[in-house]
Amino acid sequence: MSDKTVSDRSVSDRAAPESGPAASSATAPTGSPRPGGAWALLVSELTVLFRRRRTWALLLALAAVPVLIAVAVRLSSQEPTPGRGPPFLDQVTQNGLFVAVTGLIVSIPLFLPLTVGVVAGDTIAGEAGLGTLRYLLAAPAGRVWLLVVKYIGAAVFCLAATLTVVTAGVLAGLALFPVGPLTLLSGDTISLAESFLRALLIAGYVTVSLLGLSAIGLFFSTLTVVSVGAMAATIVLSVVAQVLDSLPQLDWLHPWLFSHYWLDFADLLRQPIDFTSFGANALLQGGYLLVFGALAYGRFATKDILS
Template structure:
């Protein structure tokens, strides 16, 4: 029997919706396409909103200052005494390409977590504090879909942040110092092109390293309507995890800390590159994403957005 909206299987018509008089079939794939299209549209809108904010560009600008300050300081003052300063600092005067990697070593423990914590902590709490969360859900964006889009936008910012450090460092190093084949930690020398590819791989490594912390920030953001609280808590947890990782008495806990592999990207500067740290890091961050993503979903689906 055929109705104005749906055709049952007995009539032998294809599954899906039918507009009564026109008899136009609308299969389930059309609904899926609409959901995907709506999600992509929401994601594009979120990215546009994120990168239109002056705060976002201020954060990226602050990260860009790190390699600039390192390069200018070394250019003016010369090399630091042997064995002092961050890793790769001594190679900068011989090869300016190492500015970006040195800046990454400096930025990863504190500055990257601070900037990414600001974005992650603002994901849901920022919308709630401005009173826009309820309208996003009425749109309808869907609570879980909104969470996924917010997290994906934060992941894009993670990539933008790490690329800012590496790219600006490479450019300022190229401008102020000699540039040539890259000498790896294993003693082998690779071309400038291969060296740049490895530096991009390091940026990808650090981006992955920040994904677990971003999931924590997303969860914390669902707990409050005060974005600053979620931002500060995310950054503080990153510092606490690193302090715990430095204590030998807590060695049993180290493999479970989301900061454990943050500086393991040096393995990508060996010949051949060692990918074990990359894989272990990705697995660890995925675990944090699953756990804190599930907590964020649990909190979000029960959150009262109308109060």
């Protein structure tokens, strides 16, 4: 959580015109277009996103997941039995770092898609609902650039969300359990420093996993002015995809579902690291981004803004 505050602060500082590197690099005279003026909207988007109380509420709810797990395990008198409860739960008492991993595994099916659905579903529909969309476009922000900025905002939120779970998990683990060199699934042992890197790598994997869902949310968001509708549709779709992924009768469909590789980050806990599932996941998410990005563009580029 603490790193979040710092990045938020630096963003809003850059938005301030009198100070910061952006101001000194702006050399064009007042009133004439200067290159890079378009980035101001991205900075503003991130500032607004992370200044919203709703964003903080979502991140706090996510942070609560690993903390609750850690506290429950710590307070419970009996050791977690291997094979019961979420994967890695039994390892938590040996090494507190596993709180972060368990927290992610618990959050992936519902909590993370939920928060991402809220942010991605709100991107365009939220602006349309407030009426600010017409003022952004009349500024003019440019429709394509606005879509890109909105998507980047959603992607940054995905990263913030997974980092929040991991950071809260690591902190809770450090506070409540012994932490030391980590024994991997392959039996090798890595240093504490390297295990932090592995935790970040897993956060990166989960972030990439959510990029396809973000693109779907962006597309739904261009269809309506009621952002709750776009949010709900995105979240429902993420649940449907996981249900379909669990039906063996639909084997042929599974590799095409955006949720198919969501939990396959165990390969990152081996020595040497196996990047196969990371690559397959990235490719799949890239495909979803391309398809739903194109759909969103097709819908939004010519849409009549009547809200």
